[in-house]
Amino acid sequence: MKxxxxxxxxxxxxxxxxxxxxxxxxxxxxxxATRHRITAIARELGWEPSETARALSGVRAGAVGxxxxxxxxxxxxxxxxxxxxxxIQRELGPASLILQVAPDHAAELEVYRRWHGERRAGGVLLxxxxxxxxxxxxxPRIGLPAVALGGPLGCPGVPSVRVDxxxxxxxxxxxxxxxxxxxVAWVTGPGVLVQTRVRAEAFAAVAGRLGLAGARTxxxxxxxEGGVAATRRLLAGSRPPTALLYDTDxxxxxxxxxxxxxxxxxxxxxxxxxxxxxxxxxxxxxxLTAVRRPVAEFGALAVSVLRDLMTGGDPGDVRxxxxxxxxxxxxxxxxxxx
Amino acid sequence: MKxxxxxxxxxxxxxxxxxxxxxxxxxxxxxxATRHRITAIARELGWEPSETARALSGVRAGAVGxxxxxxxxxxxxxxxxxxxxxxIQRELGPASLILQVAPDHAAELEVYRRWHGERRAGGVLLxxxxxxxxxxxxxPRIGLPAVALGGPLGCPGVPSVRVDxxxxxxxxxxxxxxxxxxxVAWVTGPGVLVQTRVRAEAFAAVAGRLGLAGARTxxxxxxxEGGVAATRRLLAGSRPPTALLYDTDxxxxxxxxxxxxxxxxxxxxxxxxxxxxxxxxxxxxxxLTAVRRPVAEFGALAVSVLRDLMTGGDPGDVRxxxxxxxxxxxxxxxxxxx
DNA sequence: GGCACGTGATGAACCGGTCAAGCACTGGGG
DNA sequence: CCCCAGTGCTTGACCGGTTCATCACGTGCC
Numbered sequence: 001m002k003x004x005x006x007x008x009x010x011x012x013x014x015x016x017x018x019x020x021x022x023x024x025x026x027x028x029x030x031x032x033a034t035r036h037r038i039t040a041i042a043r044e045l046g047w048e049p050s051e052t053a054r055a056l057s058g059v060r061a062g063a064v065g066x067x068x069x070x071x072x073x074x075x076x077x078x079x080x081x082x083x084x085x086x087x088i089q090r091e092l093g094p095a096s097l098i099l100q101v102a103p104d105h106a107a108e109l110e111v112y113r114r115w116h117g118e119r120r121a122g123g124v125l126l127x128x129x130x131x132x133x134x135x136x137x138x139x140p141r142i143g144l145p146a147v148a149l150g151g152p153l154g155c156p157g158v159p160s161v162r163v164d165x166x167x168x169x170x171x172x173x174x175x176x177x178x179x180x181x182x183x184v185a186w187v188t189g190p191g192v193l194v195q196t197r198v199r200a201e202a203f204a205a206v207a208g209r210l211g212l213a214g215a216r217t218x219x220x221x222x223x224x225e226g227g228v229a230a231t232r233r234l235l236a237g238s239r240p241p242t243a244l245l246y247d248t249d250x251x252x253x254x255x256x257x258x259x260x261x262x263x264x265x266x267x268x269x270x271x272x273x274x275x276x277x278x279x280x281x282x283x284x285x286x287x288l289t290a291v292r293r294p295v296a297e298f299g300a301l302a303v304s305v306l307r308d309l310m311t312g313g314d315p316g317d318v319r320x321x322x323x324x325x326x327x328x329x330x331x332x333x334x335x336x337x338x
Numbered sequence: 339m340k341x342x343x344x345x346x347x348x349x350x351x352x353x354x355x356x357x358x359x360x361x362x363x364x365x366x367x368x369x370x371a372t373r374h375r376i377t378a379i380a381r382e383l384g385w386e387p388s389e390t391a392r393a394l395s396g397v398r399a400g401a402v403g404x405x406x407x408x409x410x411x412x413x414x415x416x417x418x419x420x421x422x423x424x425x426i427q428r429e430l431g432p433a434s435l436i437l438q439v440a441p442d443h444a445a446e447l448e449v450y451r452r453w454h455g456e457r458r459a460g461g462v463l464l465x466x467x468x469x470x471x472x473x474x475x476x477x478p479r480i481g482l483p484a485v486a487l488g489g490p491l492g493c494p495g496v497p498s499v500r501v502d503x504x505x506x507x508x509x510x511x512x513x514x515x516x517x518x519x520x521x522v523a524w525v526t527g528p529g530v531l532v533q534t535r536v537r538a539e540a541f542a543a544v545a546g547r548l549g550l551a552g553a554r555t556x557x558x559x560x561x562x563e564g565g566v567a568a569t570r571r572l573l574a575g576s577r578p579p580t581a582l583l584y585d586t587d588x589x590x591x592x593x594x595x596x597x598x599x600x601x602x603x604x605x606x607x608x609x610x611x612x613x614x615x616x617x618x619x620x621x622x623x624x625x626l627t628a629v630r631r632p633v634a635e636f637g638a639l640a641v642s643v644l645r646d647l648m649t650g651g652d653p654g655d656v657r658x659x660x661x662x663x664x665x666x667x668x669x670x671x672x673x674x675x676x
Numbered sequence: 677g678g679c680a681c682g683t684g685a686t687g688a689a690c691c692g693g694t695c696a697a698g699c700a701c702t703g704g705g706g
Numbered sequence: 707c708c709c710c711a712g713t714g715c716t717t718g719a720c721c722g723g724t725t726c727a728t729c730a731c732g733t734g735c736c
Contacts, residue, residue, distance in 0.1 A: 002455075003455045005691090005692055005693080006692070006693065007692075007693090015715070015716085016715065016716050016717075017692090017693080017694095017716090017717095018694085018695075018715075018716065018717075018718090019714080019715055019716075021693070021694060021695080022694095022695090022714095022715090025694085028713090028714095029713090029714070029715075030714065030715070031713080031714060031715090034714080034715085048452065049692090049693075050394075050455075050456050050691090050692055050693065051456055051458065052390055052393045052394050052456045052457060052458065052691090052692075052693090053394055053691070053692035053693035053694090053721090054692080054693060054694075055390045055693095055721090056388075056390050056391055056394050056691090056692080056693070056694095056720095056721045056722065056723085057692080057693050057694045057695080057720070057721050058694075058695095058720090058721060059693085059694065068423075068427075081419075081420060082419060085406075085437075085439075086439070089406075089437075089438065089439035090439075096436050096437065096438045096449075096458075097436070097437045097438065098434050098435070098436055098437075099423075099427075099434065099435045099436075099437050100427065100434045100435065101423075101424070101427035101428075111434075114386065117341045117388075118388050118389055118390045119390060120389065120390065120434075223617065224617040224618070224620065224621040225620075225621075227621075228621065250617055250618055250621065253591075253618065253621055253622060254617075254621040257621055257622055257623045260623060261623065279561065279562040279588055279592075280562070280588055280591065280618070282562065282563075283562040283563075283565075283566065283588065283591060283592040283595055284591060284595055285595045285598060285599065343721090343722055343723080344722070344723065345722075345723090353685075353686085354685070354686050354687070355686095355687090355722090355723080355724095356685080356686065356687075356688090356724080356725075356726095357684085357685060357686075358723095359723070359724060359725080360684095360685090360724095360725095363724085366683090366684090367683090367684070367685075368684065368685075369683080369684060369685090372684080372685085387722090387723075388721090388722055388723065390721090390722080390723090391691090391721070391722035391723035391724090392722080392723060392724080393691090393723095394690095394691045394692065394693085394721085394722080394723070394724095395690070395691050395722080395723050395724045395725080396690090396691060396724075396725095397723085397724070456692095677736105678735105678736095679734105679735090679736090680733105680734095680735085680736105681732105681733085681734085681735105682731105682732095682733085682734105683730105683731085683732085683733100684729105684730090684731090685728105685729085685730085685731100686727105686728080686729080686730095687726105687727090687728085687729100688725100688726090688727090688728100689724105689725090689726085689727100690723105690724085690725085690726100691722105691723090691724090692721105693720105693721090694719105694720085694721090695718100695719090695720090696717105696718095696719090696720105697716105697717085697718090697719100698715105698716085698717075698718100699714105699715090699716080699717095700713105700714090700715090700716100701712105701713085701714090701715105702711105702712085702713080702714105703710105703711095703712090703713105704709105704710090704711090704712105705708105705709090705710090705711105706707105706708090706709090706710105
């Protein structure tokens with residue numbers, strides 16, 4: 001009950017191995033009649049190509065690889081990870097995803113080199129891109145096609161797939177401004193991440209445009225405790241913010257908990273917005289107003305761009321469909337301040 | 339700058355390819371002197387074996403595969419997934435994990451067959467095992483070593499790795515009983531999952547032993563909404579429970595939110611326990627008393643058992659270190675009932 | 677001295693594909 | 707009629723390992 005090989009097909013069809021290879025790969029060298037006969041036999045025998053053998057003979061692999069810095073750091077956000085995975089796999093179809101954890105960028109590049117050398121992966125998805133990321137410089141040199149998830153724009157050879165966070169920032173701030181908020185603070189992750197940076201810059205720009213003088217950005221390590229501390233610090237100052245934006249759902253929950261302990265009501269005293277929508281945002285009370293990003297689409301799009309790159313295309317940077325703001329109970333009119 | 343092959347090493351050492359192969363694999367057929375010379379040259383050249391070539395020549399692969407039903411269903415719990423992944427990868431070391439999503443068990447088995455046929459994976463971790471799982475019957479037939487994550491005990495050929503949930507159930511119920519709780523309800527996931535079943539059975543058994551007459555189990559689909567509905571239903575009955583156990587942290591948060599909306603205080607009116615501890619449990623108020631399971635250890639252990647199985651061992655079912663109960667603010671003395 | 681035997685090595689086949697080179701056959705143009 | 711180009715297929719090398727059959731070379735024993 002071994003799986004059939006092209007040799008079996010060749011024997012059955014009365015042709016050579018080479019002819020079968022040409023026929024099944026849709027390349028010239030065999031007549032249409034023979035091609036049909038061969039594909040019919042292949043289907044009948046239930047033949048499927050051996051990725052292993054293909055890889056060994058130097059053909060680009062179809063599998064996609066992904067290295068995680070530290071699992072918890074993927075894109076800076078935990079719960080989003082599974083949605084991302086779903087999208088990736090949906091677009092990947094029968095091809096498989098190879099996952100590996102690497103402690104640092106050097107080790108990560110080593111993994112890329114191995115994957116490429118062995119042709120185990122034909123391309124990779126780059127997670128958690130940073131400013132001046134050495135990986136982005138090195139990958140084209142290795143020759144391994146790569147797509148940066150939420151990465152910097154305009155990198156030659158390494159296209160980025162992004163969610164239009166800037167637009168979302170605009171929408172959120174516009175919404176909050178319309179509610180009368182002037183002092184808005186943004187509790188976000190490590191500043192080295194491109195994603196964080198993009199949001200922070202958009203935040204500053206939009207706040208400037210809307211004339212929100214009291215806009216502030218606070219960087220944390222994305223941990224709940226960090227979020228709590230940042231919230232306390234922000235509220236302790238003079239002229240505290242009337243609206244808070246959090247980078248994750250867990251961070252936002254930590255935030256409203258901290259606010260409640262400070263004796264502040266949400267949304268009466270302070271409004272809260274979470275960055276990624278989730279079941280948690282719906283379930284908590286007050287339910288969290290959140291930015292819903294098309295994360296699964298993001299993953300799927302990344303794979304399709306990578307595929308394009310792998311087949312010789314030269315896709316530029318790409319955007320998903322725009323994120324949307326889901327308003328719930330955690331936001332309301334600003335309390336008239338001093 | 340191609341990577342070196344054993345042919346390069348052979349040329350350098352002045353021996354044949356075969357000798358190099360024997361030497362590097364630590365098998366008889368070469369003298370100790372030659373072996374040393376060859377390994378030295380291999381190290382110097384920076385040689386690393388090509389998994390691809392090895393796979394093609396029929397050697398068992400070292401990589402481990404894992405198929406996800408639907409990502410969100412892995413072990414029934416989302417946040418745990420990343421911790422699991424961390425543990426798996428820690429034990430896996432430089433070997434890589436191959437991940438694939440399959441819509442149903444038939445497709446999943448097809449993936450296993452392909453992986454095994456191509457020797458892409460030398461073994462697999464089985465997720466979300468069920469009672470009378472057809473995969474567990476089929477995998478030994480395919481010949482692919484497999485370890486069931488939290489699976490049924492005593493399956494010939496497919497060892498299980500488990501966390502001792504029964505002990506945890508005992509601890510939780512003992513703790514609640516000591517606080518005076520008699521009517522305890524368990525809000526859990528789909529009954530087909532072995533994991534859920536084990537907990538439910540332990541729950542019933544322990545409740546019986548402790549004489550908790552009002553113990554009840556409610557199955558949900560693991561969604562937050564399902565948890566809310568179950569909570570409402572439980573509290574609406576006559577003689578409602580004074581303590582609630584939830585299968586996930588998100589479920590528990592949904593639960594305390596629902597309780598608050600029903601006008602019930604936690605823990606004064608009702609105590610709440612979450613099954614898997616997480617940042618969320620610490621951050622929410624009242625902070626959630628939770629069962630902390632060694633999830634990363636669980637993943638690592640599964641890989642090490644799988645490795646044993648892959649190298650011809652016959653490991654039986656294995657347990658992780660015991661889970662522990664972390665008491666926080668969401669549990670307290672039972673309110674004297676009617 | 678002849679023979680069996682263990683050791684250490686070699687050479688070649690093999691895994692399942694890809695692909696360049698070669699070859700037989702056909703048809704058209706000069 | 708011959709040459710050439712194109713079509714359709716075969717042959718065989720190759721990718722980087724593993725493994726089996728074989729063999730040369732001492733060594734020990736009768």
